[in-house]
Amino acid sequence: xxxxxxxxxxxxxxxxxxxxxxxxxxxxxxxxxxxxxxxxxxxxxxxxxxxxxxxxxxxxxxxxxxxxxxxxxxxxxxxxxxxxxxxxxxxxxxxxxxxxxxxxxxxxxxxxxxxxxxxxxxxxxxxxxxxxxxxxxxxxxxxxxxxxxxxxxxxxxxxxxxxxxxxxxxxxxxxxxxxxxxxxxxxxxxxxxxxxxxxxxxxxxxxxxxxxxxxxxxxxxxxxxxxxxxxxxxxxxxxxxxxxxxxxxxxxxxxxxxxxxxxxxxxxxxxxxxxxxxxxxxxxxxxxxxxxxxxxxxxxxxxxxxxxxxxxxxxxxxxxxxxx
Numbered sequence: 001x002x003x004x005x006x007x008x009x010x011x012x013x014x015x016x017x018x019x020x021x022x023x024x025x026x027x028x029x030x031x032x033x034x035x036x037x038x039x040x041x042x043x044x045x046x047x048x049x050x051x052x053x054x055x056x057x058x059x060x061x062x063x064x065x066x067x068x069x070x071x072x073x074x075x076x077x078x079x080x081x082x083x084x085x086x087x088x089x090x091x092x093x094x095x096x097x098x099x100x101x102x103x104x105x106x107x108x109x110x111x112x113x114x115x116x117x118x119x120x121x122x123x124x125x126x127x128x129x130x131x132x133x134x135x136x137x138x139x140x141x142x143x144x145x146x147x148x149x150x151x152x153x154x155x156x157x158x159x160x161x162x163x164x165x166x167x168x169x170x171x172x173x174x175x176x177x178x179x180x181x182x183x184x185x186x187x188x189x190x191x192x193x194x195x196x197x198x199x200x201x202x203x204x205x206x207x208x209x210x211x212x213x214x215x216x217x218x219x220x221x222x223x224x225x226x227x228x229x230x231x232x233x234x235x236x237x238x239x240x241x242x243x244x245x246x247x248x249x250x251x252x253x254x255x256x257x258x259x260x261x262x263x264x265x266x267x268x269x270x271x272x273x274x275x276x277x278x279x280x281x282x283x284x285x286x287x288x289x290x291x292x293x294x295x296x297x298x299x300x301x302x303x304x305x306x307x308x309x310x311x312x313x314x315x316x317x318x319x320x321x322x323x324x
Contacts, residue, residue: 001080002079002080002081002082003037003051003055003057003080003081003082004055004082005051005055005057005081005082005083005086006054006055006056006085006086006087006306006307006310007055007056007057007086007087007088007089007303007306007307008057008058008059008075008081008083008086008087008088008089009027009056009057009058009059009089009091009299009303010059010060010061010068010072010088010089010090010091010242011023011024011027011058011059011060011061011091011092012060012061012062012063012067012068012092012237012238013060013062013063014046014060017029019289020288020289020292020293021288021289021292022292023060023091023092023093023292023295023296024046024058024060026292026293026296026300027050027058027296027300028050028058030296030300031052031056031058031300031303032052033050033051033052033056033057033058034052035050035051035052035053036048036049036050036051037049037051037080039074039075039078039080040074040078041070041071041073041074041078042059042061042071042074042075043060043061043062043067043070043071045062046059046060046061046062046071049075049081054307055086055307055310056303056307057081059071059072059075061238061242063237063238064206064237064238065204065206065237065238065240065241066241067238068237068238068241068242068245069241069242069244069245070245072241072242072245072246072249073245073248073249076245076246076248076249076254076255077249077252077254083249083254083255084253084254084255084256085256085259085314086255086256086259087161087259087260087261087303087306087313088246088255088259088260088261089261089263089299089302089303090238090239090242090243090260090261090262090263090264091263091295091296091299092236092238092263092264092265092295093236093264093265093266093267093288093291093292093295094107094202094234094235094236094264094265094266094267094291095208095210095234095235095236095266095267095268095269095270096191096233096234096235096266096267096268096269096270097200097215097218097219097232097233097234097269097270097271098184098187098188098189098190098191098192098269098270098271098273099189099190099191100190100198100200100231100232100233100234101190101191101195101196101198101200101233101266102180102184102187102190102191102192102193102194102195102196102266102269103180103183103184103195103266103267103268103269103286103287103290103291104174104175104176104180104194104195104265104266104287104290104291104293104294105174105195105196105197105198105265105266105294106169106174106195106196106197106198106263106264106265106294106295106297106298107198107199107200107202107233107234107263107264107265107266108162108165108166108169108197108198108199108261108262108263109157109162109199109200109201109202109233109234109239109261109262109263109264110156110157110159110162110199110200110201110229110230111154111155111156111157111201111202111222111226111229111230112154112155112157112201112202112203112204112239112240112243112262113153113154113155113201113202113203113204113221113222113225113226113230113232113240114150114152114153114154114203114204114205114240115203115204115205115218115221115222115235116204116205116206116207117136117137117150117153118134118135118136118137119134119135119136119137119139120133120134120135121133121135127141130142131143131213131216131217131220132213132214132216132217134217134221136224136225137149137150142217142220143220143224145224146225151244152240152241152243152244152247153225153240154225154226155240155243155247156226157260157261157262158257158258158259158260158261158317160316160317160321160322160323161258161259161260161261161317161322162199162261163317163321163322163323164302164317164318164321164322165261165263165298165302166197166198166199167321168298168301168302168305168321169197169263169298169301169302170197171301172197172297172298172301173297174194174195174196174197174294174297174298175195175290175293175294175297176194176195176290177286177289177290179286180195180286180287180290181194183269183286183287186273186274186275186276187269187273187274188274191269191273195266195290195294197298198233199233200230200231200232200233200234201222201226201230201231201232201233201234202233202234202235202236202239202262202264203218203221203222203232203234203235203236204235204236204237204238204239204240204241205235205237206237208237209235209270210270210271210272210278210279211270211271211272211278212271212272212278214270214271215270215271218232218235218270219231219232234264234266235270236264239262239264243260243262246260258316261302263295263298263299263302264295265290265291265292265294265295265298266287266291267285267287267288267290267291267292268285268287268288
């Protein structure tokens with residue numbers, strides 16, 4: 001049996017529903033995904049795909065780049081799911097730049113940039129004139145253009161779909177909580193404001209990095225690798241790997257890559273508040289549940305819009321949303 005997919009939601013991890021931190025269980029429980037399909041090649045922790053008869057399906061890949069790429073490839077190449085007209089919604093939590101947004105804000109990504117394809121010098125050995133020790137592949141210093149390009153290092157997401165996601169998301173009431181409000185009170189600017197739906201670029205790296213200096217490096221990296229079009233907003237561990245697998249599937253005619261969207265919600269700030277110790281990040285986890293809740297709220301509203309109005313979405317993003 002081949003399952004016709006209208007919306008495929010891709011999450012990265014899950015926890016006990018009572019814990020609240022997981023990305024996937026809200027989709028399973030609240031969206032009534034009552035069908036399960038075991039699939040060879042998926043992560044051992046999440047060996048089945050959950051769905052509904054009307055075409056809404058959920059894949060949980062496992063955390064990190066290798067799990068994300070392998071799980072998405074396993075599903076796309078399985079022959080059990082027809083993704084040829086499906087909208088694919090990557091929906092997860094992330095670290096967020098307080099200059100862009102706050103804990104619980106949801107970012108509709110315009111670019112996904114890989115931040116790990118680099119030369120690196122130990123911070124104790126970098127030249128005094130360098131801002132950090134990360135150098136683009138083949139380049140001679142930070143900020144220089146890379147000489148070696150890696151497939152999948154930069155993806156531009158479809159702008160009409162991003163606009164549609166942002167427009168639909170703008171009408172969604174976002175959750176907040178006192179612990180997150182207390183944390184963000186120490187941050188000036190957007191970091192100190194209430195959660196909102198935003199646009200920006202997503203940076204993939206397998207390192208859970210933290211700090212002002214690495215944040216500046218992230219901003220410059222995204223800026224350089226998108227030809228100054230992207231603005232770094234969130235950091236996570238899977239997006240470019242997931243997108244590589246979807247890109248390969250699209251090259252095989254199995255996926256329409258223009259129907260892929262990335263939503264990431266801030267679970268933690270990527271740097272400490274002014275006057276706070278940088279290492280405080282390793283104990284600050286109050287935003288995970290809030291982020292998982294809000295990315296589900298926005299993502300579920302987008303998925304629901306597509307599912308309820310499939311005749312309008314089947315041929316592409318409706319014009320009144322594409323040009324928003």
